Amino acid sequence: MTKNSLLLGVALLALSPLPVLAADAPLLHPMFQDHGVLQRDRPIQVWGDAKPGESVTITLGDAKTSAKAGKDGRWQATLPALKAGGPFTLTAKSGSAEQSAKDVLIGDVYLCSGQSNMEMQVRRSLDAWVETGTRANQPQMRYLNVERDTATSVKQTFGKPVNWQVISPQNVGDMSAVCYFFGREMRKLEDVPVGLINTAWGGSTIESWMPVEELRKQPDYKDALSFLAKYDVNPADGVRAFVEGWQSWWKKSGQPEIWREPFGAGDGWRDAPATFRPWETWGMPDMAAYNNIVWMRASINLTAEQARQGVALHLGPADDLDVTWVNGTAVGSQYGPGDPRRYVLPPGTLKEGANTITVAILDAYGDGGLYGTAEAQAIELTGGTKLTLPTPWQFKPTPVDTSVVPQAPWGTVNGLSTIHNAMLAPIGPYGVRAALWYQGESNTGRPLQYKSLLTGLMAGWRRQFGPDLPFLIVQLPEWGYPQDKPMDSGLASLRESQRAAVAADPKAGLAVALGVGDWYDIHPANKQIVAKRLVRAARKVVLGENIAPSGPIPASVTRNGDTVSIRFTDIDGGLKALSYHRPLGFELCGEGPGTCRFVDAELKGDTVTLPVGGGPAVRVRYCWADSPICNLQDSARQPPGPFEAQVK
Structure with missing residues (x-):
């Protein structure tokens, strides 16, 4: 960028209008809605948006305060601490605008997070037919679920709607089992309202939940964070930088530049079935249990006009991760076994005649492959016309050490800070009594690193929710068939990292989950015992009781x-x-x-x-x-x- 263009950009920014709040726009942040729960016995932070410079008056019962919206329209105010009780009405007024949240209780708020074992619903838990019956009539318990979402930079509000629910037999079945059972058990100890905030995503790594500031302190993420920063400004630049790094890693492993090979060239290629389904189902013995990298490629002939009009490449879902090239030019990379791909094609990528589409697919667990219909794999032209890529595709298995394969940092469950930015940061400084964390299965490939990562996650979240936030960590239960001799185990090593991180933190407690796992299911059904062990840890770390929190x-x-x-x-x-x-x-x-x-x-x-x-x-x-x-x-x-x- 030249100096003159930079000055022009600054000038245009200065002339841009300030944010204008629509007449019917909400004054209160989405965390403040009907049926919510606010944390008792501490000052209550409330915030939202108004017209820039306008005053906002906030009332909660007899408590009253005010704030002034900044140039960006954002305002924040503090209400005095209140004892447990309610219901109250929380109201914000600014000029002629007014918004209220009714049936608001004051009690204890718990934040529940992690991957699929935290996400797992009550209806899938042990004795679900009983748990979803009359015992789920809990008018003093409220629940807010944050929908799955990602962002490459921190967001102030949610990308998808959220709402507080009064827990009842009609809705409890879809709620997090560990979160709900924990809240129910805590109410037996302290008879106050309980609010549960569930923000969890199955398959997610701990890195996706950590603030960028904490990841920068780790030794292994410098390059990936630079790719992420570029992607946030310009996705094409981010993709280009990441794939250049991926290609460098691939070549250092002694492999040829497969993405440069035209269709039909090179050794070891075979025709893939015409239907796009997991390669484990292809009927080929060497692919029946294959979890590693498979290269796939297709070729399409284009006229000169079609090549000029090509704007995007469409692919079906790639399970788990893909890196994709067109004629040797990197066009995209994404993690998401269930997500179709659409990669914008830089001008000049396509050419008249034969065009080769090359995809490296990494499958780390379970099924793998390129999915969807044949029509889902296509070149999109200007105006929306799609040209289906001809079959058969070719494929070539190329095993590598999957624990060191570079992965795009803007991914969903394996991104860097991407889930944190969209599913945790928007919660803001909402009052929380303790955080529950049930995660780690997706980090067993590098278990020794987990102690440092978990320590960083706790530090980063405490900057958001307060320096004294207690953490209650579930140590992973057993999974897999037992062995008849000692073994080196990534799962065991990760449990040790969890134990060590908690032992070093006086505000953290460990819930040992051994004994409640399932040899055949990574999602054990007995979430009630997990919750009770979390409550025991909470009695020490949160309530201050003089008990052994985690067993001997x-x-x-x-x-x-x-x-x-x-x-x-x-x-x-x-x-x-x-x-x-x-x-x-x-x-x-x-x-x-x-x-x-x-x-x-x-x-x-x-x-x-x-x-x-x-x-x-x-x-x-x-x-x-x-x-x-x-x-x-x-x-x-x-x-x-x-x-x-x-x-x-």
């Missing part, structure tokens, strides 16, 4: 001659080994991977003793597997969480 924890791990002793603390009553005469699930290990072995443990009081025997004893692991079989509990039926510790 190892206080010391020491070697004494030919034995290793693990002494536990935070025991309610006493330790017990269930269904066997000794504790199960203990391992002794050397320094490196593959050095662990099961050992016969003995329990006496608060201490478990392990015989060293003839093997190494540098580390102790407990419950260390995707689906470990462990049998220690205390008298409150709280299990010790899985852990790894150095022997001293």
Whole structure:
């Protein structure tokens, strides 16, 4: 950009009209609606939009305050702290405009977030037919669900409508099970109104929920955040920068520049079926359980006029992630197994004659492929006409280490800050008593990094909701078939990162979910026990009770001659080994991977003793597997969480 063009842009901006509030535009932010709950016993932040410079008067019961809208029309005011009660009417007035939120209660507000196990509905939980019956008549409980949405920069308000609901048998079935059961249990401890804000997205990574400021502190996101910033200003520039980086990574792995090969050239290509469905269903043995990168390509002949009129490439949903080129030019990349693609084509991308469309598809789990009808794969011309890409397409499996494949930072569930920007930031400084977090399954590919990421997420959210915000973290339950020998497990390592992050944070509590998982389903149905364990952690971290919040924890791990002793603390009553005469699930290990072995443990009081025997004893692991079989509990039926510790 030249200096003159920059000055012209500034001048045009200065001449642009200030925001004008429509006569019927809401004064209150969408968080403030009928049936809402405001946090008790602390000053209440209220905000919204008005005409620039105008005064706004806000009343809540007998409380009254005022604010003045800024040049951008935004205003914010503080009402005094109130005790639990209601219902009240919250009203904002500005000139002739007025808006009210009725049936507003004052109580405790809890923020529930994470991926699919937080999103999972009451109707899918254990005993759903009972839980959705008369016991769901909860007029003092309210629920607000934030719809799935993403943004490449922070948004002040929601892109999709939100509303508070009074919880009843008619609507509870579609609400988050963990969130609802937690709120219901908390009301048994403190008889005050409860407001539940659920903002969750199945399959999402922790990075998608973190503010950009926290991701900048991490060592691995510098380049991706620069791509995201470019994309936010100009998507074409962002795509170009990201794909250049992706291509560089691909070449460094020793692979040829497949995106430059014309249709029909190169080795290892095969014809794909004419129907677009998961490659696991193609009837080809090598594709039946394939989770990795597959290259796919098609060719279409265009006239000179058609090439000039081409404006976009349409593809059906790519499961999970695609990077796409046309004639060797990068045109797009997106994560979203259920989302069709539309990539704008830069001028000059298409040419007269044969044009090659090349798509690299990464499938990390479950089904993979390019979906939709044959007509969904097409070139769009000026005026909307679409030219279907001819079949058969060609495909070429090319396995790589999927944990290091670069992914576009503007993605949905795997983006950087994208869900935070659209589903958390718009909640603003709304009063929240505690945050519940049930997430991690999508981060098991890099589990050691999770401690730092979870620490950063908690720090970033506390800047929004207050520095003393308590966090209640669900440690992931078992999933997958048990093994008959010690194993290195990404799921176990992630549980350890969760434990370590919580242990380092005095305002965080851990709910150990082992024992409520399902070998065959990553979404276990018993969400009631998960909620009760979260409540136990809340009794310590939120209510300040003097109890063991997370079950027994190892206080010391020491070697004494030919034995290793693990002494536990935070025991309610006493330790017990269930269904066997000794504790199960203990391992002794050397320094490196593959050095662990099961050992016969003995329990006496608060201490478990392990015989060293003839093997190494540098580390102790407990419950260390995707689906470990462990049998220690205390008298409150709280299990010790899985852990790894150095022997001293």
